[in-house]
Amino acid sequence: MPRNRIIAAVAAASVLVLTACGTADTPTATAPSGALLPVKLQLQWFYQAQFAGYIAAVDQGFYRAQGLDVTLLEGGVDIVPQTVLAQGKADYAVAWVPKALASREQGAGITDVGQIFARSGTYQVAWKTSGISTAADLKGKKVGNWGFGNEFELFAGMTKAGLNPGKDVTLVQQQFDMQALLKKEIDAAQAMSYNEYAQLLEAKNPATGKLYTADDFSIIDWKTQGSSMLQDAVWANTAKLGDPAYQQQTVKFLTATIQGWAFCRDNAEKCRDLVVAKGSKLGKSHQLWQMNEVNKLIWPAAGGIGVVDGAAWQQTVEISQTTRNQTGDTVLKKAPEGLAYTNDYINQAIDRAKAAGVDVNGAGFQPATVTLTEGGA
The missing domain is CATH 3.40.190.10 (Periplasmic binding protein-like II)
Structure with a gap:
């Protein structure tokens, strides 16, 4: 599960502010003609089926077909993906929406460009x-x-x-x-x-x-x-979204990501095996359960996978502003400012994926019945 620490995100706020100028003016890397463009994606936890779509997009060559050489950066207890992104150490990051918005409020220049999980788990x-x-x-x-x-x-x-x-x-x-x-x-x-x-x-x-x-x-x-909040999303560097090269890269990245998740919807056992081979500490039956449950959070996607639903976003923001924990803290002090999310790039990616014959809605998705074994082996 996603457990990157919100405390760490807040603690890193001063670092984010200091690095904002550096990342804002850094041009997007370009690869020589015919070469693959290196791209880093920071995950928010250790390898597991929660990230199977990205793993599959690498393994099946979907990113390479878009001209991208994608490296997945494994998460961990003390890794805050949105901070890694804001500091320019990754090109994209996977993070829960409320935690990422808290980092934005502290100065992180990041934008939700693909709301992969449409539902809370x-x-x-x-x-x-x-x-x-x-x-x-x-x-x-x-x-x-x-x-x-x-x-x-x-x-x-x-x-x-x-x-x-x-x-x-x-x-x-x-x-x-x-x-x-x-x-x-x-x-x-x-x-x-x-x-x-x-x-x-x-x-x-x-x-x-x-x-x-x-x-x-x-x-x-x-x-x-009625108290669910948006979770796994793909976040991009807000300032770099002003660069046409980064815009194009983002569309290509999201196109391949859509293909990866559609592949895992239709090939759950294959994706289970890819995750296990990647080094997950969780067993095969547990990973197949996880793959099945994660698919439920994505599919069906009436508006297309990755599109931010305005009502779900607003509910997440309202809870973030109004709900207090035991110490009296809220996630956000005020509504997000600036480009907190955009559907521009995911919609372009959806059009490209559809043109390539990918089912981006999964209207016919039916979850499987998974039999768990002791310890998830």
């Missing part, structure tokens, strides 16, 4: 026997959350349900796994549909000797509670 999960099935049911409970900017959908959901997140629940700092819930140290745990939730279904019930099933748990899905 964040859950709050509880034992079915707990009676927790809505945000209102969290009152008086021990509620786990990761923090670091990942908590605002949860806090917005509780606030909407009439709860004061700082008083009506006991907040517990949760590790990036589900052990606290499995050990019943907390009543509800934060999870991504494509990662931590699967960890529950890969765990063995000591009472039966068999794996837990979905019937053992209840899920609060923030998409149905």
